[in-house]
Amino acid sequence: MYRRTRRAVVTSLLVSSVVCGGAVVLAPAAGAAVPAASCTVTPGPNDTYVTISGEGFTGPRKLNDGESTVDLAIGPDGTFLVKRFQKNVDYTVLAVNEDQNFIFVNCKKVGTAATPKPENPQNTAPAQPGSRRDIAQGRAAGNQAGTAAAAKSCTTKPVADKSGQQHSDAYWQAWTQAANRSFNRACHTN
Structure with missing residues (x-):
């Protein structure tokens, strides 16, 4: 129009x-x-x-x-x-x-680097343990970890480092599934 x-x-x-x-x-x-x-x-x-x-x-x-x-x-x-x-x-x-x-x-x-778009505080705040957002964050982190591990070597699967942050069991389950799936996809394994 x-x-x-x-x-x-x-x-x-x-x-x-x-x-x-x-x-x-x-x-x-x-x-x-x-x-x-x-x-x-x-x-x-x-x-x-x-x-x-x-x-x-x-x-x-x-x-x-x-x-x-x-x-x-x-x-x-x-x-x-x-x-x-x-x-x-x-x-x-x-x-x-x-x-x-x-x-x-x-x-x-044109865009400007001097005024970056503010982040949505809702996406950066920690999620409630076991919530959908908590599980989604686990999947996203696991996906990144699996891809990074595959880039280093296809012989060593990704291992979660649970020492730094407190997360729910649902987060870690989602992390493990996503990390393994991402690793297998990148390394062309089943």
């Missing part, structure tokens, strides 16, 4: 510029030294908003999110910076005048 709206906006801009007699300029003329324009969308902390930044633009410009279009404040150096709460949409920077370079530029989504 968003792509259709954006295509309709871009198509109407292109058609109107041709009907009005103007030439559509998608790239700079040969010999001109105009830098390429770019736009990026970066998630904010806790994934509550996105920051949209761009460079290499000439004003005036508009930002389109597939449903609405707003004016952008382009600085004298050709850059802009905007924060928006619509996170799961495709953003496009549109030219306002038909003689501008780069009629439209699709913004590229």
Whole structure:
């Protein structure tokens, strides 16, 4: 739905510029030294908003999110910076005048290592002994242990180290089954 709206906006801009007699300029003329324009969308902390930044633009410009279009404040150096709460949409920077370079530029989504997604505390907290989550954690740990043991040698099966943490019998049973299954699969044994 968003792509259709954006295509309709871009198509109407292109058609109107041709009907009005103007030439559509998608790239700079040969010999001109105009830098390429770019736009990026970066998630904010806790994934509550996105920051949209761009460079290499000439004003005036508009930002389109597939449903609405707003004016952008382009600085004298050709850059802009905007924060928006619509996170799961495709953003496009549109030219306002038909003689501008780069009629439209699709913004590229990028991640950031500075703001890692917070872990779900429900998944990191210890599970109740014997609960489904406790058994699932045992299976996951056993699967990793079996794969790691097989990578070292297919002659030595994985052995649980029960000295470090207190877990229920159900956890250790799930761990053993998953470790053996993972080890056998990796070593191609029955």
